[in-house]
Amino acid sequence: MKNIAILGFGTVGSGVADVLAASCNKICREIHDTVNVKYILDLRDFPESKYADRVVHDFDIILNDPEIELVCETMGGTKVAFDYTLRALNAGKSVVTSNKEVVAAYGKLLCDVAREKGVRYLYEASVGGGIPIIRTMKTSLGANEIYGIDGILNGTTNYILTHMKEDGASFEEALAQAQKNGYAELNPKADVEGDDACRKICILAALAFGAMIPQSLVSCEGISSVTLDTIERAEKFGGSIKLIASARRMKGEKVDISVAPCVVAHDNPLSGVSDVFNAIMLHAQHLGDVMMYGKGAGKLPTASAVLSDIIEAIKAGKGSEQETWNIADPGMLSDNDKVSDTYCVYVPTSFAASEEKVLALFGKAEIKFSEGSGFGFIVENISRSKIRKNLHSIDVKDFSVFRYVK
């Protein structure tokens, strides 16, 4: 019998207990053993729960119990969660987590400690909820360099954008609906401003490129300025507005990481990912494009991902290999403003900004549509800063620029 402890009995933590109970036969067949939830650490008591007798309030009980081989950290937050994770690893216990904040901020240190102690620190549930993206990157792409990643990594913002597009709701209305449905927090800033997606793309980039870029350095724009006009114009550009978290290898040793609303071409399978679903497209050396799609959040999908890590840690046993990464030199990060790419530009028509003048400035730009008040064009092999400089040179200021994801 393998004894484990669950830290934090909220949505994910209680989901882990539920999935363990519902699928004990299946899990037992996988690991040739049974899993027993010996402790649940929480500030609260759960007198009505069938786990009431397992609840403890003192982490030291778990830490000092040699029967506990694995700790499941589903607390959230960073400070205490990090502290407990570090102490558990140092005590020779494997830790599995759904806590993306801790992985993004302290993942390197924790992976290193796990490696040193011959145990595992696993975090499948930290990105993409139930989508098995982390294990796929670690095990199935072994012969491939990963050139780039484009992901829809936040279900809340994808729900809002879908609801705006399909029902003509304003951003504020769609956000209110998301809150009503339990898809958005009362304080939605971390989702809406892109911070959550940014943490996740930093974790994927660390795995893909071997170096963790601090989230604070990454160019991160949310969706609060997306309007119904933006969404309609995206259709005229031939795509859909999606909040895309992106990480790419650039020339030399540089990488580009960004989170921003982008126009995703209808041909790209990411454009059809709607509601709270997530999807991650990997661009790999030999494999080409591979996409994984599924539920990016929710109690049972996330718990299922945590369980896949519990199974891996138990099957692998002591001494199996723990991957880790470096802390990136900040100079490794490209200036996103200067990255050459394909962009969709919308310019309000004025004396200064006629289609002819813009075409003369941008050379090979392709006008995609004209409407009463403005026009849109797509231009390749150019940076945001160059687009801005060009338009400023003819006194155009009120334009919008979105990366075009083909």
Place this chain on the structure above:
Amino acid sequence: MKNIAILGFGTVGSGVADVLAASCNKICREIHDTVNVKYILDLRDFPESKYADRVVHDFDIILNDPEIELVCETMGGTKVAFDYTLRALNAGKSVVTSNKEVVAAYGKLLCDVAREKGVRYLYEASVGGGIPIIRTMKTSLGANEIYGIDGILNGTTNYILTHMKEDGASFEEALAQAQKNGYAELNPKADVEGDDACRKICILAALAFGAMIPQSLVSCEGISSVTLDTIERAEKFGGSIKLIASARRMKGEKVDISVAPCVVAHDNPLSGVSDVFNAIMLHAQHLGDVMMYGKGAGKLPTASAVLSDIIEAIKAGKGSEQETWNIADPGMLSDNDKVSDTYCVYVPTSFAASEEKVLALFGKAEIKFSEGSGFGFIVENISRSKIRKNLHSIDVKDFSVFRYVK
């Protein structure tokens, strides 16, 4: 240094050698060792190849060389490939393969022998080309029963259907184009009639349900009778025609497996999978719907999947666990004709088949469109045989029925 042998130096086999050469540093970092292609078995010589000095024509050289720990079977065909695989496993060498015919026909026996000998028989490349579907099913869904699988598993037929829809080509024209582009064989029967997709869904079903249903028992319909009318009508039903290979758990211990052109609703991400791409949607107990998308064929994607198995076999070493499955009792397979589901039915208008008469017969059917010569309706919770019986009862014979994949 790990010495391996490649059996068959065709597209996939030479791709394995190419990927090994191109990514030797990355692979070496994964396995902390180097991989050396010591032998290439082929009937031909390859005097121009840099591997010319490794080519042998006698399998016994490989079998009797104790330095060879792993054999990569990329020969194709069944008889000799099976024989060599069995002998290699019996000699205590792991085998990795891209050969779906052998896995579908002899997978149980070969997995059992590998298990007994403490080596591995791995076959990631046998389904979905570069898409890491097999490893995901084996490692990331450990806490989930799989309720169902819907897959676009054959790139040739998906290319033909895409080309018909987008360019208005007839089936014959689209097939000719596929042959011209190298996507279809000169004898396209195995692709076009669904046999290839059928083999692959049988392999996935064996993994998901623990039992291999013989391909010969599975209801398998190809795309040669799909016309431009069929494709246009699918749009009117609200979807796209796709060749769907499907496996589902039914009540009791029964399973339903089938390959048939289906109408895939536009909301379903499978509907947007175009050209030679493949995709597999898994319906899992806790995870919900998870889809994987990528290149289902091609030299480098397939070779990359073979390499992921080589890396796994080498990392796992001797004595790691080999999964296997049972041979299914044929009674386990549901009669597909009697499976209750949602269907799109097109009926030519006639005195017998007015919309009113059909609605009266089918109760809750929903008329989706009427055109000059006929009309289409969607009906739920009914079997193909019941639909046929109903329409025969009013003397309608010239109708068409497609499963509706929501």
